[in-house]
Amino acid sequence: MKLKLAMIQKRVDLTSDQVAHLKTLVSGQVSTNESVLDQHGRDESAFPPVRPSAVVMASSTQEVSKVLAYCNEQKIPVVAFGAGTSLEGHVLPFFGGVSLDLTNMNAILEIRPDDLLVRVEAGVHRMALNERLSRDGLFFSVDPGADATLGGMASTGAAGTTTVRYGSMRENVLALTAVLADGTVIHTGRETRKLSAGYDLTRLIVGSEGTLAVITEVTLRTFGIPEKMAAAVVRFPTLAEGVAAASAIVRMGIAIARCEFLDAQCIKNVNLHDGLSLTEAPTLLFEFHGSPRGVEEDAQAVKEIVEEFGGSEFEWTSEEGARRKLWQARHNAYWANIAANPGKRAVSTDAAVPLSKLAEAVAVADKVLGGSPFPYSILGHVADGNFHCFVVTDPAKPEELTEVQKLTHEITAKIIAMGGTCTGEHGIGAGKIDDLVVETGQSAVNVMKSIKATLDPNGILNPGKIFR
Numbered sequence: 001m002k003l004k005l006a007m008i009q010k011r012v013d014l015t016s017d018q019v020a021h022l023k024t025l026v027s028g029q030v031s032t033n034e035s036v037l038d039q040h041g042r043d044e045s046a047f048p049p050v051r052p053s054a055v056v057m058a059s060s061t062q063e064v065s066k067v068l069a070y071c072n073e074q075k076i077p078v079v080a081f082g083a084g085t086s087l088e089g090h091v092l093p094f095f096g097g098v099s100l101d102l103t104n105m106n107a108i109l110e111i112r113p114d115d116l117l118v119r120v121e122a123g124v125h126r127m128a129l130n131e132r133l134s135r136d137g138l139f140f141s142v143d144p145g146a147d148a149t150l151g152g153m154a155s156t157g158a159a160g161t162t163t164v165r166y167g168s169m170r171e172n173v174l175a176l177t178a179v180l181a182d183g184t185v186i187h188t189g190r191e192t193r194k195l196s197a198g199y200d201l202t203r204l205i206v207g208s209e210g211t212l213a214v215i216t217e218v219t220l221r222t223f224g225i226p227e228k229m230a231a232a233v234v235r236f237p238t239l240a241e242g243v244a245a246a247s248a249i250v251r252m253g254i255a256i257a258r259c260e261f262l263d264a265q266c267i268k269n270v271n272l273h274d275g276l277s278l279t280e281a282p283t284l285l286f287e288f289h290g291s292p293r294g295v296e297e298d299a300q301a302v303k304e305i306v307e308e309f310g311g312s313e314f315e316w317t318s319e320e321g322a323r324r325k326l327w328q329a330r331h332n333a334y335w336a337n338i339a340a341n342p343g344k345r346a347v348s349t350d351a352a353v354p355l356s357k358l359a360e361a362v363a364v365a366d367k368v369l370g371g372s373p374f375p376y377s378i379l380g381h382v383a384d385g386n387f388h389c390f391v392v393t394d395p396a397k398p399e400e401l402t403e404v405q406k407l408t409h410e411i412t413a414k415i416i417a418m419g420g421t422c423t424g425e426h427g428i429g430a431g432k433i434d435d436l437v438v439e440t441g442q443s444a445v446n447v448m449k450s451i452k453a454t455l456d457p458n459g460i461l462n463p464g465k466i467f468r
């Protein structure tokens, strides 16, 4: 396949005329203020920050369209910016240009309880959405550990603790409004549960990390809040036994809504951060959703299985405060890890493997990191075969980041060789470009590049991400 992929090669700093012109295109701010540039020049990864040349706040699909048409004509790079919580350098404007902030687009446009769907602007945050949906007895299920925007979550194909039951963004985005690099507005998908009309452009844009289009509206599936929810905690003597128990539970088809694994170090960090007193041992956390009787039966079935795998101290509760506190602590695990290492940053791996390989994959990661000098902890959405190693590095010592990246690439290569993927949910960004080639092969990456070349011929959308 012949490829002609335009690549922006050097940094673009906007002229004062270009900044002045952008100001005529949007009703919100166009800023070159240093602190605003700094806020948009970093994400939650350990990558060093890079400032954009200007930050443009868009307030509507039409404004996004005008900004992209102008930047395309002027060959100015554009990086869409949601909450900036991504973990692979996704929002870093390596080539300067515009950081296009969508957070002014924060309207919940339509809630349709009878159709179990909601339509939102891209800048709506997931927690605000759930607060509003709860008034209608509904919830949106995808829950990454950060309060991300729905546009950012769609763009990274995000998942979370409930994916085992309700799916990730890939299953829950029904339709999109998106703007192509030249300013063309497209609508993809329908508000239907099924759809078989032509190429699936919705799922092409979901997970494209702002490299193919800027999403301005998202239509999402919602679910009814379950009648009963209960959480359970169980400890294991070793990491391997906990992971094997989780795989067995999934294989048995028990209807778990959440199943998360935390190693002893992670539990220690979470205890300190969230004022808990969980036993510092490899731990599985569960959640069950359903009728009161169904929840009790599921919890009992899980108790019996985990005990066969050496699990002990099985405790479960349906008391709302205790359940929320436990899951809040799980969601805070990343911050707890950072707080335990003041002034440091973390590199988070994101491998996923077929369930049968999960125990082996976690053991490989533990062995590689155990032989290194860097503090780390392991946790994961084990029922999805997806786990994270948080490896701590000192931002004042860039050579440490290089060392840690070598270790994480070593783990990733081993996991790909087992039939796994380098990323279950965080995406490629700038950090996994080489891993993507190893995983899918150059021919498949060339197909991706040809799609990029068709939709963004000047290569202005988020250059330097997914491929070089």
Ligand SMILES: Cc1cc2nc3c(=O)[nH]c(=O)nc-3n(C[C@H](O)[C@H](O)[C@H](O)COP(=O)(O)OP(=O)(O)OC[C@H]3O[C@@H](n4cnc5c(N)ncnc54)[C@H](O)[C@@H]3O)c2cc1C
Residues within 6 Å of the ligand: 043, 044, 079, 080, 081, 082, 083, 084, 085, 086, 087, 090, 091, 102, 122, 143, 144, 145, 146, 147, 148, 149, 150, 151, 152, 153, 154, 155, 156, 157, 158, 159, 160, 161, 209, 210, 211, 213, 214, 215, 216, 331, 334, 335, 425, 426, 462
């Ligand atoms: C503590 C913590 C826990 C996390 N846990 C999880 C987890 O469990 N699961 C998970 O999947 N992720 C997790 N993440 C990563 C992060 O929250 C997700 O990647 C999230 O989807 C990013 O959303 P955002 O709004 O912050 O996007 P940003 O970081 O702002 O952007 C992410 C990418 O999407 C692009 N983008 C943003 N908005 C748009 C748009 N409207 N149109 C087109 N492109 C756009 C950006 O250019 C960038 O490439 C976690 C992060 C942290 C800090």
